[in-house]
Amino acid sequence: MYKRLEIVSYQDFDNYDKEYENRYNSPAALKTELSLHPFSKRQQKRLSDRYQLFYLSIPSHISMIERIYKMSAELSSFSLSSVLAPKLFYSQIIDEIKSTNDMEGVKSTRKEINDAYISPSKTKRFSGIVEMYKSILENKFEKIDLPAKFRMIYDQLFLDEMPEDKKPDGKLFRKETIFVGDGNSYVHQGDPNEEKIDENLTKLILFMNNPEVPLIIKAIITHYFFEYVHPFYDGNGRMGRFLLSSYLARKLDFLTGLSISESVLQNKKTYEEAFSITSNPKNKGDLTPFVDALLRIIIQAQETMLSKLSKLTTEVEQLREIINKLSLSEQENEVLFVLGQDKLFDVLHMGISNKQLVEVFEGKYKRTKIDTIMKKLEKKKFVVKIKSSPVVYEMDEKLLEDFV
Incomplete structure (x- = not known):
């Protein structure tokens, strides 16, 4: 089992720095060229220390990635009628939006999302996010090659429903520092200003378009770093999960992509802890535990979807028997x-x-x-x-x- 560096620091402090160096300099380590300032929960702020984010490929992850591709092939090969297929995709979009809203404490009902799906308009709540999730099925997602593309996606997702005091106040992103917490304490601090946001998102784009990074690992690390930067006052979590859903839908299959937020909600504590672990000063930018958590969440999403399809197939067979009588x-x-x-x-x-x-x-x-x-x-x-x-x-x- 992969031992987090923070645990090594408690159990074997004398070898802690050496263990970090061994991991960071390992031939199996992926160095992202993305920098992290860890967050101290004790001091309630980012620290001046800076580490390059790195990921160590371990055997269990290779097995999980193989499993993800195998289940993606199963999901892609599932045969559904011309009646059931669009309804399944539709229901997944509804569930996905409801789940991603629930994660952030955004109150929404399936009826509201249904209404936005049936007759979208700028005056109707969730029309933007519904249209963007629908665009996943239509392969309309535009390649992100400039920081401005992040803002464009944000506007399409949320701008019509976002309160004025939470809209971006910079040229593209927020101007002021933002802290994330539950009202009692903070768990994260976003980039301090728009200049830093722009700089880090530019680096992220280079990483996103690096053909040498495995696709699923790239998607997970991109998801982490977008949330780390936190370019907007509100909507970062929902946008980050939309980007992950869209990427997995294009690179794997629609049903995997359209079941991520549902799985994240079912594993909310694990998901939130994964971010906190990566930002812990003692882990020095090690992304391996975060990747591990997200791989498991993706696998659970696929398993749940395969179970839904199996149940649906059984129900269709039962329906056939009823009609034949x-x-x-x-x-x-x-x-x-x-x-x-x-x-x-x-x-x-x-x-x-x-x-x-x-x-x-x-x-x-x-x-x-x-x-x-x-x-x-x-x-x-x-x-x-x-x-x-x-x-x-x-x-x-x-x-x-x-x-x-």
Whole structure:
């Protein structure tokens, strides 16, 4: 088990400095060219000491990274219908935004996020962050090659909902020093001014675009350093997790990327301690424990998502069995199965329009045929019309009363 340097300092102080030198100068050490001023909780401030952040590749991390890639391949190969896939992605976006808000104590409801998803506008809360998470699915994320790009992303995420007194007051970032804490004590101090923020984010961009750093390790270290710099008065945590989600979605798969904040929330104490450990003066910029914690959080996110998909697959099979017992025509069976999947994963509570059904079947059934099938199913009380213009149906929930 990897022993933190702070623990070495307590257990074997005489060899503490030597152990640090051995780790820092090891051939397996990744030196980031990013500098850290550790934070003293006792003195409640950053110290003048400065260390280069470094990461030591250890066997357990290599195994975890292999596991992450393997599970990413499983998630990518999971076959979902044209009805279920978009609903799954949608529900994950909702859960991800709710989780990242909860992490920062930002009150939000799934209904608010739903509303912003369905009809975004500048006057509607969370429209910005919803649109940015939707952009992950559309591969619209722009390469970060200048510090101004961080501000651009921040504006798109939060600016419309951010109170005036928390908006950036510098050219791009905040001008004043900021401390992070729970009201009783501080656990972090961001960069002291905009000049330092700009300098460190420029260095971070060089690191982010270094092709020699392994992708997952790069994503995790970038996440740490962005939070260390803390370029804004508010929204840093949510933006940092968005950047991590976006990166993992592009480099691994959408479902891994869209399940990180949920996993972070489930491991909130571990996540927050990982930052504190790295900033501890006695750890001298060693990122290895932070990487370890984040790798485990990513793995748990993937395991949870695979479990969700497995459960969903079982439910779809059960749905098929229920419909097959109804003695329907082949056409009625197919259409009801689509409506059943929609009902099974009914996030929006909107049903499916006849027009959408034509699209789902990719022209197999013309609109007139769909209309006829739906009227037959309605007469048999298997579907319920919930809207007339346009015509929208959903499966009668009574069919799923015994669903387990």
